[in-house]
Amino acid sequence: IVFFGPGPSKIPDQVLERVQAELLNYAGTGVSVMEISHRSAEFQQIISGTETRLRRLLHIPDNYRVLFVQGGATGQFAAVPLNLCVNGKADYFITGTWSKKAAAEAARYLDMQPVLPATEKFLGIAGRDQWRLRPDADYVYYCDNETVEGVEFQEVPDTGDVPLVADMSSNILTRPIDVSKFGVIFAGAQKNMGPAGLTIVIVREDLLGRGLPVCPSVLSYSTMAKAGSLYNTPPCFNVYVTGKVLDWVEEQGGVEEMSKRSDTKAKLIYTAADQSDGFYVAPVDGAARSRTTVQLRISAGAELEKKFLKEAEEVGFKSLKGHRSVGGLRVALFNALTVPQIEKLVKFLGQFATQNRG
Numbered sequence: 583i584v585f586f587g588p589g590p591s592k593i594p595d596q597v598l599e600r601v602q603a604e605l606l607n608y609a610g611t612g613v614s615v616m617e618i619s620h621r622s623a624e625f626q627q628i629i630s631g632t633e634t635r636l637r638r639l640l641h642i643p644d645n646y647r648v649l650f651v652q653g654g655a656t657g658q659f660a661a662v663p664l665n666l667c668v669n670g671k672a673d674y675f676i677t678g679t680w681s682k683k684a685a686a687e688a689a690r691y692l693d694m695q696p697v698l699p700a701t702e703k704f705l706g707i708a709g710r711d712q713w714r715l716r717p718d719a720d721y722v723y724y725c726d727n728e729t730v731e732g733v734e735f736q737e738v739p740d741t742g743d744v745p746l747v748a749d750m751s752s753n754i755l756t757r758p759i760d761v762s763k764f765g766v767i768f769a770g771a772q773k774n775m776g777p778a779g780l781t782i783v784i785v786r787e788d789l790l791g792r793g794l795p796v797c798p799s800v801l802s803y804s805t806m807a808k809a810g811s812l813y814n815t816p817p818c819f820n821v822y823v824t825g826k827v828l829d830w831v832e833e834q835g836g837v838e839e840m841s842k843r844s845d846t847k848a849k850l851i852y853t854a855a856d857q858s859d860g861f862y863v864a865p866v867d868g869a870a871r872s873r874t875t876v877q878l879r880i881s882a883g884a885e886l887e888k889k890f891l892k893e894a895e896e897v898g899f900k901s902l903k904g905h906r907s908v909g910g911l912r913v914a915l916f917n918a919l920t921v922p923q924i925e926k927l928v929k930f931l932g933q934f935a936t937q938n939r940g
């Protein structure tokens with residue numbers, strides 16, 4: 583069985599096996615890792631080890647803090663304006679479902695201005711000549727990969743001196759990034775890093791200690807940074823599993839290798855669609871096609887898509903249904919999915935097209 587569901591979590595099987603092996607007795611303590619105190623030396627080692635691995639994998643510079651928080655990426659939609667608001671204005675790239683939600687949340691706290699011309703359908707990213715950026719904005723926000731629509735930035739947008747904030751929930755660890763270009767990077771752990779319930783925030787130190795006084799303590803970057811992410815009970819088990827996933831990524835060859843695999847997997851799917859004589863369509867503009875969440879349509883329509891999903895399920899390709907807001911098919915290519923699995927799916931795509939061409 584190949585499970586393509588984008589959530590709640592994608593964890594490689596090898597990692598789950600390791601977690602299972604020590605679930606009842608962590609490192610000879612006689613208790614489960616779920617039970618050891620978050621103030622214990624053992625947990626301190628777990629959380630600092632997880633941070634060290636993430637710093638190594640993403641080459642995070644010393645002037646950035648790594649925070650382990652709860653509240654999901656959605657919590658960060660509020661935390662970002664609450665922590666960064668100074669002049670009371672921020673610019674948002676709205677390229678799909680998640681950045682639209684983040685922008686609406688920010689608009690509750692500050693003057694939110696969209697960078698791009700308004701659009702109904704998110705199938706690409708308008709060119710630079712159409713961007714509206716304010717030099718006195720507190721930050722510019724974008725979602726690096728829109729999970730629902732399959733729209734991904736291929737380059738970090740240049741926002742001059744205005745701090746850049748990125749939601750990397752669905753593509754962190756799938757390609758190298760230059761952290762020094764960002765003010766804040768955040769990501770829900772669940773697509774490429776660990777179980778749902780942990781969110782990682784990477785924040786440049788000079789951005790700590792600002793924001794709105796009403797910012798709840800549990801969302802405050804400076805409070806969390808001062809407390810080493812232990813201001814309240816952290817999601818200990820999730821931090822532990824994430825550490826194991828990061829171990830696995832390092833063993834596999836790091837982010838560089840994950841990036842190569844993402845390219846290979848994405849190319850396999852897009853090529854299959856582009857060479858299907860119009861049977862499958864990948865509707866997202868070539869320059870913004872996601873390498874981790876591919877949106878696909880069957881051009882003959884919804885009935886055939888239904889048939890496809892049923893037959894795919896029967897042969898073990900589970901959860902290929904597109905998000906309810908866009909329909910069609912979605913192929914999630916997160917790090918836990920392997921190249922051979924995608925090769926098998928491509929074979930199936932070909933067979934289905936041959937059997938169902940009108």
Ligand code: PLP
Pocket residue numbers: 589653654655656657680725727728729730749750751752770
């Ligand atoms: N941002 C992106 C890009 C996502 O894919 C998701 C969830 O899938 C979210 C934000 C929301 O994350 P959460 O459910 O952790 O709040």
